[in-house]
Amino acid sequence: MPKLLPIVEFLEHGIKKPIWDCHMCGQCVLHSTGMTCPMTCPKTLRNGPCGGVRENGHCEVKPEMRCVWVKAYERKESLPLPQSWRDHYNDLRPPVNNQLKGTSSWINLITKRDQVTPAGWIVESPVQENLRAKE
Amino acid sequence: MDRRKPRAGESASEGVSNFPSRLAERFSTSERVFTIEFPSIDGGHLSDLKSRVDDLLPWFDAANATDSPAAHAHASNVAIAIALQQFGLEPILQVVCRDKNRIAIQSDIMGAALHGVRNIELLTGDDVIAGDEPEARRVFDVDSAQAIKIAATLKEGRYLSGRKFSDAPDLFIGAVENAAAPPLEYRAERVSKKVSAGARFFQLQICFHGDRLEKFVSAVNSNHPTLPLLPTVVLVKGARALKFMNENVAGIDIPAEIIAQVERSSDPKEAAYQLARAQAEHALSLPGVRGIHFTDFCHDGSLVRLMRDIGVTPRSAGKN
Numbered sequence: 001m002p003k004l005l006p007i008v009e010f011l012e013h014g015i016k017k018p019i020w021d022c023h024m025c026g027q028c029v030l031h032s033t034g035m036t037c038p039m040t041c042p043k044t045l046r047n048g049p050c051g052g053v054r055e056n057g058h059c060e061v062k063p064e065m066r067c068v069w070v071k072a073y074e075r076k077e078s079l080p081l082p083q084s085w086r087d088h089y090n091d092l093r094p095p096v097n098n099q100l101k102g103t104s105s106w107i108n109l110i111t112k113r114d115q116v117t118p119a120g121w122i123v124e125s126p127v128q129e130n131l132r133a134k135e
Numbered sequence: 136m137d138r139r140k141p142r143a144g145e146s147a148s149e150g151v152s153n154f155p156s157r158l159a160e161r162f163s164t165s166e167r168v169f170t171i172e173f174p175s176i177d178g179g180h181l182s183d184l185k186s187r188v189d190d191l192l193p194w195f196d197a198a199n200a201t202d203s204p205a206a207h208a209h210a211s212n213v214a215i216a217i218a219l220q221q222f223g224l225e226p227i228l229q230v231v232c233r234d235k236n237r238i239a240i241q242s243d244i245m246g247a248a249l250h251g252v253r254n255i256e257l258l259t260g261d262d263v264i265a266g267d268e269p270e271a272r273r274v275f276d277v278d279s280a281q282a283i284k285i286a287a288t289l290k291e292g293r294y295l296s297g298r299k300f301s302d303a304p305d306l307f308i309g310a311v312e313n314a315a316a317p318p319l320e321y322r323a324e325r326v327s328k329k330v331s332a333g334a335r336f337f338q339l340q341i342c343f344h345g346d347r348l349e350k351f352v353s354a355v356n357s358n359h360p361t362l363p364l365l366p367t368v369v370l371v372k373g374a375r376a377l378k379f380m381n382e383n384v385a386g387i388d389i390p391a392e393i394i395a396q397v398e399r400s401s402d403p404k405e406a407a408y409q410l411a412r413a414q415a416e417h418a419l420s421l422p423g424v425r426g427i428h429f430t431d432f433c434h435d436g437s438l439v440r441l442m443r444d445i446g447v448t449p450r451s452a453g454k455n
Binding site: 061 | 232233277279318340386453
């Protein structure tokens with residue numbers, strides 16, 4: 001397995017870089033963000049757009065680029081995605097584990113390594129459930 | 136209750152860490168709440184700061200200790216918050232994600248809490264390109280929703296790592312949202328996310344689209360009927376400042392007709408004042424809006440005039 005890792009990482013990057021400009025954060029959330037990579041946001045925001053989005057829907061930092069989160073919001077509806085993916089759009093995503101940068105998110109998904117959060121990060125499930133119920 | 140009495144000094148000397156936020160107490164009454172963006176401090180002495188505080192004390196419930204706003208370096212958020220606390224003006228410590236990683240954000244909050252600061256407001260922060268050192272590295276290790284959750288974790292007596300500590304500070308956690316920036320339909324949902332992360336009050340970005348503010352506030356209020364919202368009203372001297380904001384502050388769009396209305400007026404300064412007054416009155420008429428957050432770029436007494444015009448009386452005149 002360890003010998004296979006670089007090959008899988010190479011493969012994943014080879015596929016995801018040209019399509020989604022994948023930054024190999026190692027904890028992919030594309031399915032919940034309308035197949036729009038939040039790591040391409042210049043502020044790498046994982047939980048929605050900042051307050052600096054321009055009137056035309058473009059980025060505060062790169063005025064020539066559409067805001068990643070504006071795009072994500074539109075694509076989660078326009079792309080033919082499973083409803084269960086759309087339902088996760090407003091999830092509170094934990095801070096990025098910088099130790100996973102450069103590793104394969106496919107492997108991390110299988111090993112559940114991408115779901116490990118810091119011990120202090122405890123999400124009260126009833127609040128989340130209430131929130132979902134309202135949507 | 137003497138609202139000018141510095142509470143931090145008292146509490147620190149008594150060794151009590153767990154007293155609540157006065158701002159939270161204010162929100163629990165039916166009274167309107169007014170907050171102010173404390174001016175950035177570039178240098179000088181604490182005594183200069185005190186005289187500014189003394190001017191604001193009769194009028195405001197709390198003041199924002201900003202965190203290098205518009206990506207310009209200033210005296211630090213924590214230092215200003217501590218000074219405000221000592222001079223008796225309830226601080227709202229702003230912490231932005233631009234300059235500090237998760238470790239530094241936690242240190243900021245706990246350091247300020249040690250001095251009695253209770254109100255912590257977490258926001259993304261303007262990008263470094265907005266400032267005078269655009270060559271700086273941007274951090275954004277965590278985003279605003281994550282930072283809110285981290286503050287909520289500290290309130291429960293543990294660091295993000297899970298390391299526990301005793302006498303957790305009773306933090307009152309706030310957030311910011313921009314009601315007028317795209318994607319408009321999502322902004323109220325984003326408030327819900329921040330509430331679930333732990334935010335308990337919101338200051339809203341300056342907004343020149345009354346209709347958008349109305350829609351946003353109504354959506355948020357129906358999801359969270361008791362959540363206090365403080366829209367921001369900015370006081371400027373005329374059309375030039377409005378144009379500057381429109382062109383240079385990302386996320387703030389000012390319709391051309393509003394700028395033209397001020398510009399073409401025979402008294403642009405008065406027109407700008409009346410614009411702010413109308414915005415404040417409109418915002419206060421919306422359900423869920425508990426008060427106003429002010430940003431004052433005039434520094435000429437207009438703010439006090441505005442407070443009086445919207446029916447606020449200074450505390451020394453008998454209002455508690």
